Amino acid sequence: MILNKRIKRVITLNKAQYIGLIFLVALSISLYTIFSSLAFNFNKATSDYSRTTNIEDAKFLTLKDLDINYIENTFNVEIEKRHEVDVSYKSSTIRLIELTNKINIPLMIEGNLIKEGEIALNPAYAKANNIKIGDFIELEGFKYKVSGFVSIPDYIYPTKSLSDLMADPTKFGVAIITSKDILKYNNLTYFYSIKGDVEKVKKYIDENYKILMWQDIQDNLRYVLAKKKIEQLPQLSVKIPLLFFTLTFILLFILLRRIIKLEIKEIGTLYALGYTKLEIQKHYLFYPLIISIIGSILATLFTITLQKPLTNYYVFYFNIPVQSDVKYKFILYGLLESIIILSLASYTASQTLLKHSPTTLLRGKISKDRLTFLSGLNLEKLKFNQKFKIRESIRGISKILTLIFGIFTASTLLLVGFAAKGSIDALINKTIKNTLNYKYVYYLNQNINKNSINQEGFKIAYFKDKNSNENIIVYGLEENTKSLKLKKGKEEVKVDKIYITNSLYEKLNKKNNIELINLFNNQELELKIDDVVDVYTGNVIYMPLEDLNKIINEERNSINGIFSQQPLNIDSKLILKYESIDETLKSFDIALEPVKYMLVAMGILSFIIALIVVYIVTSLIIEENKYTISMLKVLGYYENEINSLMLSFMLLPSVLGYVLSIPFVKGFLNSILKTSLKDINLAIPIEINPIYSLFGFAIIYTVLLVSKYISRKRIFKISMVDILKLQNE
Amino acid sequence: MSIQFIGVTKEYKNGSNIFLALNNISFEAKEGEIVAIVGPSGSGKSTLLNLLGGLDRATSGEIIFDGLNLSALSDKELTKYRRDKVGFVFQFYNLIPNLTAYENVEVAAELNKNSLKIDEVLEAVGLLDKKDKFPQELSGGEQQRVSIARAIVKSPKLLLCDEPTGALDYKTSKEVLELIDKINQIYKTTIFIVTHNTSIASMCHRIIRLRSGQIIEIKENINRISPKEVEW
Numbered sequence: 030m031i032l033n034k035r036i037k038r039v040i041t042l043n044k045a046q047y048i049g050l051i052f053l054v055a056l057s058i059s060l061y062t063i064f065s066s067l068a069f070n071f072n073k074a075t076s077d078y079s080r081t082t083n084i085e086d087a088k089f090l091t092l093k094d095l096d097i098n099y100i101e102n103t104f105n106v107e108i109e110k111r112h113e114v115d116v117s118y119k120s121s122t123i124r125l126i127e128l129t130n131k132i133n134i135p136l137m138i139e140g141n142l143i144k145e146g147e148i149a150l151n152p153a154y155a156k157a158n159n160i161k162i163g164d165f166i167e168l169e170g171f172k173y174k175v176s177g178f179v180s181i182p183d184y185i186y187p188t189k190s191l192s193d194l195m196a197d198p199t200k201f202g203v204a205i206i207t208s209k210d211i212l213k214y215n216n217l218t219y220f221y222s223i224k225g226d227v228e229k230v231k232k233y234i235d236e237n238y239k240i241l242m243w244q245d246i247q248d249n250l251r252y253v254l255a256k257k258k259i260e261q262l263p264q265l266s267v268k269i270p271l272l273f274f275t276l277t278f279i280l281l282f283i284l285l286r287r288i289i290k291l292e293i294k295e296i297g298t299l300y301a302l303g304y305t306k307l308e309i310q311k312h313y314l315f316y317p318l319i320i321s322i323i324g325s326i327l328a329t330l331f332t333i334t335l336q337k338p339l340t341n342y343y344v345f346y347f348n349i350p351v352q353s354d355v356k357y358k359f360i361l362y363g364l365l366e367s368i369i370i371l372s373l374a375s376y377t378a379s380q381t382l383l384k385h386s387p388t389t390l391l392r393g394k395i396s397k398d399r400l401t402f403l404s405g406l407n408l409e410k411l412k413f414n415q416k417f418k419i420r421e422s423i424r425g426i427s428k429i430l431t432l433i434f435g436i437f438t439a440s441t442l443l444l445v446g447f448a449a450k451g452s453i454d455a456l457i458n459k460t461i462k463n464t465l466n467y468k469y470v471y472y473l474n475q476n477i478n479k480n481s482i483n484q485e486g487f488k489i490a491y492f493k494d495k496n497s498n499e500n501i502i503v504y505g506l507e508e509n510t511k512s513l514k515l516k517k518g519k520e521e522v523k524v525d526k527i528y529i530t531n532s533l534y535e536k537l538n539k540k541n542n543i544e545l546i547n548l549f550n551n552q553e554l555e556l557k558i559d560d561v562v563d564v565y566t567g568n569v570i571y572m573p574l575e576d577l578n579k580i581i582n583e584e585r586n587s588i589n590g591i592f593s594q595q596p597l598n599i600d601s602k603l604i605l606k607y608e609s610i611d612e613t614l615k616s617f618d619i620a621l622e623p624v625k626y627m628l629v630a631m632g633i634l635s636f637i638i639a640l641i642v643v644y645i646v647t648s649l650i651i652e653e654n655k656y657t658i659s660m661l662k663v664l665g666y667y668e669n670e671i672n673s674l675m676l677s678f679m680l681l682p683s684v685l686g687y688v689l690s691i692p693f694v695k696g697f698l699n700s701i702l703k704t705s706l707k708d709i710n711l712a713i714p715i716e717i718n719p720i721y722s723l724f725g726f727a728i729i730y731t732v733l734l735v736s737k738y739i740s741r742k743r744i745f746k747i748s749m750v751d752i753l754k755l756q757n758e
Numbered sequence: 759m760s761i762q763f764i765g766v767t768k769e770y771k772n773g774s775n776i777f778l779a780l781n782n783i784s785f786e787a788k789e790g791e792i793v794a795i796v797g798p799s800g801s802g803k804s805t806l807l808n809l810l811g812g813l814d815r816a817t818s819g820e821i822i823f824d825g826l827n828l829s830a831l832s833d834k835e836l837t838k839y840r841r842d843k844v845g846f847v848f849q850f851y852n853l854i855p856n857l858t859a860y861e862n863v864e865v866a867a868e869l870n871k872n873s874l875k876i877d878e879v880l881e882a883v884g885l886l887d888k889k890d891k892f893p894q895e896l897s898g899g900e901q902q903r904v905s906i907a908r909a910i911v912k913s914p915k916l917l918l919c920d921e922p923t924g925a926l927d928y929k930t931s932k933e934v935l936e937l938i939d940k941i942n943q944i945y946k947t948t949i950f951i952v953t954h955n956t957s958i959a960s961m962c963h964r965i966i967r968l969r970s971g972q973i974i975e976i977k978e979n980i981n982r983i984s985p986k987e988v989e990w
């Protein structure tokens with residue numbers, strides 16, 4: 030059909046607009062596909078993971094050595110003994126773990142399973158310490174070849190001690206070596222792992238071998254935290270691209286409708302020539318088809334290039350092996366969605382036009398310039414260019430709405446990133462910098478009298494919530510503690526009552542009575558909570574030292590921890606572990622490093638989207654106002670004067686679009702965090718730092734400036750003579 | 759001072775075809791004159807006017823007005839030339855639809871510090887009472903008056919009218935012509951009127967006749983009549 034020869038011409042004539050649309054489609058589909066595939070692969074990986082690793086149900090330690098065979102056969106469970114030893118490497122610690130083959134089977138993420146003389150490390154540690162596959166490392170006198178990177182099921186999230194909040198890959202890593210290799214070390218410790226119906230056998234073991242330590246897998250944060258994070262990942266990482274996907278397609282719908290409507294005279298001509306409505310509408314369905322297909326092809330390319338690095342990044346962070354296959358069905362969904370929505374846009378646009386007679390269409394306007402009630406505004410007092418802008422805005426309300434929505438979409442993406450960063454910053458500030466007023470903290474392995482030292486002491490005790498099984502740490506503090514600043518709103522509170530952290534409160538959703546089980550002696554007790562304090566990390570309860578000592582039947586003045594402003598000189602046999610605030614902060618920084626790259630990427634992406642949207646809107650404005658522009662040129666206006674007359678009304682709607690996106694993003698993030706993040710021991714306050722907000726607006730403003738610069742060239746190209754002639758026809 | 763066209767040619771290229779819309783034309787007119795440009799449709803009248811108004815550039819030759827050689831001006835200087843010196847009136851008025859009559863005049867007045875008072879100009883074209891009306895609320899004749907007001911508000915030295923009465927009825931046409939004549943008398947504006955109506959030419963000081971891009975006659979009109987007397 031001769032009609033279809035036009036398509037190429039129309040597209041080349043308005044190539045920037047079409048390229049813009051195609052890019053929007055491509056970005057939207059590829060983001061959607063990448064994250065949906067990622068979620069799909071992660072779901073598969075997690076279900077495979079627990080099956081292939083045969084993760085333990087509990088680990089324990091006994092006074093006497095077990096007769097594994099006998100217990101296994103009698104109780105129909107699996108038991109395996111596993112050795113481990115901490116060795117130092119440079120200034121960090123590696124926990125060497127014996128390779129097992131029954132329970133907690135390590136999975137290789139990269140490289141080959143170890144043989145004798147070989148070692149496999151967790152990837153984050155390897156990366157942080159610059160260790161590559163094939164390297165040789167020497168650990169306390171024994172040399173190993175690095176055969177690959179590994180994920181150890183009960184150490185998916187490799188923290189050094191169980192109470193650590195964040196893993197610090199520069200300081201601590203885990204690795205597997207063969208049984209033969211590990212037995213060469215002194216200082217070995219071991220645990221038994223058990224899998225099966227644990228409850229019956231636990232009693233038997235305790236009676237016959239005396240259990241010294243027992244830890245159910247649900248109490249192992251190295252596994253539980255990671256598992257929860259991994260399970261939440263799909264939700265989180267699908268929701269944001271899905272939101273973006275929805276917003277862009279609404280936007281595309283609006284934009285394409287406007288672009289098709291510009292074809293009014295062409296449609297009029299075809300109509301007048303005798304083409305039927307149906308033929309014309311079919312013709313205009315080619316545009317959506319072309320945009321969707323090219324968009325999807327581009328999306329496929331984007332996806333193929335980005336899927337692997339992104340997956341690797343997540344794998345690195347979550348430490349389990351995940352495939353990086355692209356699930357092409359998502360591209361197909363995207364393509365279908367694109368075709369449907371854009372066809373609908375094109376169909377409804379041509380439908381609206383074709384309701385009119387060919388002669389009306391040939392005039393280039395379906396309705397006379399309607400005078401709205403707003404036209405009657407008395408603008409006499411204003412300066413001319415203000416009047417002009419107001420008149421332009423009144424006429425172009427729908428254009429303004431398009432612009433608001435476009436900027437809103439771009440800003441939403443931008444702000445999601447900023448909010449993530451801002452919230453984490455706020456979290457760190459609120460919890461660590463504003464709450465912890467000490468430099469060092471020492472945990473002791475026995476009670477001492479608080480009066481025997483001249484530092485501030487505290488008691489720490491470990492419980493679990495009877496209903497939810499959550500681990501809860503209880504601190505007993507001095508009433509006038511100077512080391513912790515607990516706040517409620519603006520006011521600092523004294524430790525004269527029992528307080529609960531915000532994060533624990535949100536998780537348990539109650540602050541009255543909590544039934545606790547003491548992890549050391551399984552003793553049950555009930556605690557009445559008085560109030561909530563503004564601490565956003567940790568399942569923690571704060572209470573007066575004497576009260577805590579009383580309920581756990583310990584001596585009134587006894588403590589097992591010390592806060593201090595400087596390193597203390599204590600007998601190292603007494604110390605269970607010690608922490609320095611500076612190092613904790615550093616480990617946060619390291620953990621958050623990748624977030625920064627994400628932010629930059631999101632910033633660039635939203636800049637591109639905003640640019641596309643603003644570009645299309647400005648070119649529509651210029652296209653729709655060709656006559657006015659050429660008249661202004663005839664009158665002797667310079668291009669930049671015309672530019673500012675025609676385009677400066679865009680600033681206000683852009684600001685509006687940006688401002689509207691702020692509460693929207695807050696609400697949106699709050700709702701996803703409420704549903705998906707509450708299991709992690711963090712309650713994140715959603716905050717957008719004002720400086721980031723300004724920076725975000727600077728990005729949007731730059732977009733406006735760039736598009737103004739581009740449109741100046743377009744205005745320059747409009748020929749005065751040609752337009753006058755066109756109008757006279 | 760005078761207006762000079764010296765060997766002016768305007769070519770339009772259409773693929774490999776070259777079309778001469780103006781073919782080596784030369785003429786001279788005096789300042790303060792009303793000059794009629796007549797000729798059949800397609801003879802190059804509008805082209806000539808557009809070149810003189812700085813809307814387009816000649817392919818070769820020189821156009822001199824007010825001591826300026828238009829061919830030698832940069833784009834920016836050409837814009838400044840239009841801004842300061844030229845007023846346009848078109849057959850189809852070309853008003854900006856979303857601005858009121860007053861604001862349509864103001865668009866031009868903005869450009870020049872020495873612009874006339876907008877109300878006075880609207881008064882002069884007889885439209886002061888309709889100044890808050892939008893173009894679509896005005897008749898053709900009224901719109902053309904607004905466009906004349908817009909053209910003269912910055913008191914240009916040169917007023918270029920391309921078939922100013924082409925879309926108007928007899929009575930309204932005469933009113934518009936009287937207005938143009940009045941402007942010429944009051945402000946001493948040099949005026950070019952393009953028309954294919956020879957009768958209109960009889961109110962002008964000088965008549966240039968074009969055919970196929972060439973001048974076939976230049977005549978000084980000694981028996982100039984007032985627009986009231988023009989009949990067709």
Ligand SMILES: Nc1ncnc2c1ncn2[C@@H]1O[C@H](COP(=O)(O)OP(=O)(O)O)[C@@H](O)[C@H]1O
Nearest residue numbers: 770771777779798799800801802803804805806
């Ligand atoms: N942009 C253009 N491209 C090609 N030919 C043109 C262009 N503009 C005008 N012409 C041709 O130049 C000739 C003169 O045009 P014009 O000056 O508008 O005539 P008039 O105003 O006397 O009717 C016409 O034949 C017209 O077709």
Ligand SMILES: [Mg+2]
Nearest residue numbers: 803804805920
């Ligand atoms: Mg003409």
